[in-house]
Amino acid sequence: MRKGIVLALAICCAFISYGQAPGGRPGGAQRAQLNIGRFYGRIIDAKTSKGIDAASVQLIGSKSDPATNTQKDTILSGMLTKKSGGFSLENLPVKGRYKLAVTAIGYKNFEQPVSFDIKFEKGQDMSQALANADKDLGNFKLEQDAQLLESVTVSAEKPIMQMGIDRKIFNVDKNINSTGGTAVDIMRNIPALNVDIDGNVTLRNAAPTIFVDGRPTTLTLDQIPSDAIESVEMITNPSAKFDASGGQSGILNIVLKKAKKVGYNGGVRGGGDSRGRVNAGGDINVRQGKVNVFASAFYNQRKSKSWGQTHRLNLTTNPETTTDQDNN
Structure with a gap:
């Protein structure tokens, strides 16, 4: 019981x-x-x-x-x-x-x-x-948190070298060493171009075809002032549209600065080199409506120095003759 x-x-x-x-009093399970x-x-x-x-x-x-x-x-x-x-x-x-x-x-x-x-x-x-x-x-x-921001300025600059689809672009305005010279001075600062002491330019061991604003020109590089150049385009593998221009060895397309000011404007320039030679030039631009006339003149002095040695051995004479010559 x-x-x-x-x-x-x-x-x-x-x-x-x-x-x-x-x-x-709940426990752990509760x-x-x-x-x-x-x-x-x-x-x-x-x-x-x-x-x-x-x-x-x-x-x-x-x-x-x-x-x-x-x-x-x-x-x-x-x-x-x-x-x-x-x-x-x-x-x-x-x-x-x-x-x-x-x-x-x-x-x-x-x-x-x-x-x-x-x-x-x-x-x-x-x-x-x-x-x-x-x-x-x-x-x-x-509620939306609206905040009034101060003005924002976004600035950008072109690089010295730009890669295009079929060309390399060298922006001249980024190179202060070319100021007051000619197009030859600009070419000295462009990679892949070789410029000899006489100002001859070669691209891949061949003389390139010179274009100005996309068209063939009879001007030489020392006739184009550097201050008038905006950029230089190197086309190492020209397409079929350049066949008639003979640009299969390479093309240098010089893009000039576009003056949009109406009226008269121009500039003068001068310079000198380490050998006491001087250069001077000037240009003038006249724009009225859709008509634009541009003229440029440039004077350049060049002094070149070269050294050489010649050794000649004549085996057809009896006795043999030897000639040594030094060029200073």
């Missing part, structure tokens, strides 16, 4: 423990059961009421730090909103108070305290209380 009474009391205690509300909360809602623009895509939504709560025994804010959950602006944060503890933080590019930061407001009391219908764990927060309206 005594054993039957003890067994009945044990069964009653088990049913009482199972039916106790979570508001008591804590896992409480992570069933869900916050959901929508982030929209305050003016247009349209959903904001890729807005950052974070749920911040307080947790105890065992090291310092203080409460610290920590991120419990977070996500980026969908294209419609919707978000859903799941598997949240239903007990506690939190802070919802929303950030988006071009909008002001938004924060709002949120909670499930579920109170567990004895005798309460648990199904009705836990139904409040799925909470709709509604729409959150973000």
Whole structure:
């Protein structure tokens, strides 16, 4: 009889423990059961009421730090909103108070305290209380963060060398060493070109065809002032359209500066070299309406120095003769 009474009391205690509300002293298993909360809602623009895509939504709560025994804010959950602006944060503890933080590019930061407001009391219908764990927060309206920026100036410069589809372009205005000279001085500074002491230019061991503004010319390089040149284009493999121009050995296309000023304008220039020779030149441009007349003159002095030695042995004479000659 005594054993039957003890067994009945044990069964009653088990049913009482199972039916106790979570508001008591929850253990580890009961804590896992409480992570069933869900916050959901929508982030929209305050003016247009349209959903904001890729807005950052974070749920911040307080947790105890065992090291310092203080409460610290920590991120419990977070996500980026969908294209419609919707978000859903799941598997949240239903007990506690939190802070919802929303950030988006071009909008002001938004924060709002949120909670499930579920109170567990004895005798309460648990199904009705836990139904409040799925909470709709509604729409959150973000205001645009309009900032007036100062004027922005974007500047760019052409490089010295540019690569085209079928040519290499050398920008003369980036080379200050060519100022006051002729086109020959410019060619000395262009890679892949060889200029001898007499001013003869070779491209891949052959004399290239000279073009001015895309057309063949009878001018020589020392007749074109460097100040009038905008760029030099090197065409090492001319296409079929250059066949009639005889440019199969390579083409140097000299692009001149375009003077768009109406009226009269021109310039004069002068220079000298290390051997005491001088050069001078000038040009004048007249533009009236669609008619443009351009004239240029240039005077150049050149002094070349060369050294050589000749040794000649004549074997056809008797006796043999030898001749030595020094050229200084």
